[in-house]
Amino acid sequence: MALRFRLPMLLLLALPAALPAQERAPRRGPRPSVGGEVGYSRSDLGGPDAQRVRSRQGALTGVYMQLPLTGPLSIRPEILFALKGGQVQADVEGGGTVELDIGLAYLELPVLLRAGPRRGRFRPVVFAGPAPSLQIGCDVQIADPNTPVSATCQETELPAFRQFDVGLVAGGGLEMRWPQSALALEARYTTGLRSVLDDVDVRNRSFGIVLSLTF
Numbered sequence: 163m164a165l166r167f168r169l170p171m172l173l174l175l176a177l178p179a180a181l182p183a184q185e186r187a188p189r190r191g192p193r194p195s196v197g198g199e200v201g202y203s204r205s206d207l208g209g210p211d212a213q214r215v216r217s218r219q220g221a222l223t224g225v226y227m228q229l230p231l232t233g234p235l236s237i238r239p240e241i242l243f244a245l246k247g248g249q250v251q252a253d254v255e256g257g258g259t260v261e262l263d264i265g266l267a268y269l270e271l272p273v274l275l276r277a278g279p280r281r282g283r284f285r286p287v288v289f290a291g292p293a294p295s296l297q298i299g300c301d302v303q304i305a306d307p308n309t310p311v312s313a314t315c316q317e318t319e320l321p322a323f324r325q326f327d328v329g330l331v332a333g334g335g336l337e338m339r340w341p342q343s344a345l346a347l348e349a350r351y352t353t354g355l356r357s358v359l360d361d362v363d364v365r366n367r368s369f370g371i372v373l374s375l376t377f
Contacts, residue, residue: 192230192280197344199224199240201372207248207264208353211362214251218263221245222370224270234277242270244295246366249305260304264315266323266358266366267299272331288334293352295327321359327366329354335372344376 203220206212224242231237247266251259271294278287300315300323315323335348350372354365 192236194230195228195344195376197226197228197374197376199226199242199372199374201370203245203368203370205246205248205366205368207250207358207364208367209357209363209365212248212364216249218247218249218265219245220247220368220370222372226374228276228376234279236276236278238272238274238276238289240270240272240274242268242272244268244270244368246368262320263303263305264320265299265301265303266297267301268295268327269298270295270329274331278337283339285337285339286334287337287346287348289348289350290330290332293329293331295329297323297325297327321361323358324356324360327354327358328356329366342377346374346376348372348374 199222201222203222204217205220206217207215222242222244224240226238226240228236228238245265245267247264250262250264252262253259272291273293274289274291276287276289278285302313302315302318302320304311329352331350331352333348333350335346337344337346348371350370352366352368352370354367357363357365
């Protein structure tokens, strides 16, 4: 009769030993995530040849994918619609000046290396990376209170703006995490690495405040 109870007793003795093994199973690391962002920016045209240029209002909106790397690092490629440009004082024939509001629209593709803690509800983050961009629009508005005029750059006598630009992005912010999502408020500065015109050195510059939601 004792043999009948030996097998169940062995199973009961082995069960507690098996449970810790399941608890020691390796935890999964951070998973890739996607998100969207929208922001406000102030932009202008800087550089050695930029004269009488003031900033103008701009905008940022787009989507991204965030890919975890080792430790606190991750990489985030983005696809953004970015409005840049500046307000320029231009001389007119017969004397006087007129203000031109030049708006440059870009499809921007930043690739950002980000660093921040993996744990905690509130997480500071810093980031930097290159941002190539393709110009998809160029508009000019003559800020004349008597006869305001809007036109595309091709319809004016302005020099042709280059279709391709590349910049450098750097910034930081604060991220608030939930189990499956995150909300972040970030500031970023973008400076152009090449002139937007052929014959003079005039470069895009912009500062933006961005709100992003990650899933």
